[in-house]
Amino acid sequence: MVGFDELQKSFSMNLAQEIERIGNSDPKNLYNPIRYSIEMGGKRIRPILLLMAYGTFRQDIEKALPAAVAVEIFHNFTLLHDDIMDDADLRRNRETVHVRYSNNAAILSGDAMSILSYKYILQSDTSKLKELLQVFTDTALKVCEGQQLDMDFETINQVSIDEYIQMIGLKTAILLANSLKIGAILAEAPPEDIDLLFQFGYNLGLAFQLQDDYLDTFGDTDTFGKNIGGDIVSNKKTFLLSKALEVAKGATELNLKHWISAEVYDREEKIERVRAIFVELGIDQFTKSKIEEYYIKVENCWDQIDVKSENKLELLNVAKLLMNRKS
Secondary structure: OOOHHHHHHHHHHHHHHHHHHHHOOOOHHHHHHHHHHHOOOOOOHHHHHHHHHHHOOOOOHHHHHHHHHHHHHHHHHHHHHHHHHHOOOEEOOEEOHHHHOOHHHHHHHHHHHHHHHHHHHOOOOOOOHHHHHHHHHHHHHHHHHHHHHHHHHOOOOOOOHHHHHHHHHHHHHHHHHHHHHHHHHHOOOOHHHHHHHHHHHHHHHHHHHHHHHHHHHHOOHHHHOOOOOHHHHOOOOOHHHHHHHHHOOHHHHHHHHHHHHOOOOOHHHHHHHHHHHHHHHOHHHHHHHHHHHHHHHHHHHHHHOOOOHHHHHHHHHHHHHHHOOOO
């Protein structure tokens, strides 16, 4: 099976060619923001997982490239629109699209990206095109549902753990899971293995997002790549805060709610005090155990995929890479 680094290199070269072609299209004011958005970079995890799922069963991985490009363009479209809704100024240390161009330009270019992703899916050379389109369309809708739930949470005082897991399942995990599923469908894998790859990706996506929540509070600024504690400052209803509000009692509950409701405060003091409450309640350890719980499910799915270990080893290596990240 082709390794992550090699796949990342070959996919990035293919994507760069597509970006160049898109960027040279007219009208430039529509396509330049698209090129700018995708050129911001990233690890390209989702398309690589798609290619790996395909490569688990077949060797002619180039046949899966159009679908991989579709997934990456769609993912970047969601980031572009997320940045508009969050009024974010920076992504990957570069100005966000709506800041560099305008809100209207970012909205329209984002819309075009979502449509372009379908154009690439339709280039897939497969008798399974209808099934492929059903999965891709279902993914797109569920990501929107997850984003809406995330927005709804901003106006709710308390979000349950189950509600939070449902939201990140839709917003984050489903695209990882269905990237793998699309790769397996293209490779005409057995239905049982297609489902196992979906579950592999879904549980990996949940673990990945919970780890992101953890790192934003307990990570190291130098390795995390951004200031720690942003979620605390914004009272973002992460897994950590949801669990803390669920278990906090008495003076600890009053203290936590004081910092959540405070309108005037010192940023660093708020981060330190809330983080201390999390430690007091054991939220740090609970979150780490939950991440491990989902990762065990990832390994169990991997064990059951009915191919030789060497043909699927890189999938597990990527999962380990994502779980051992510090940024």
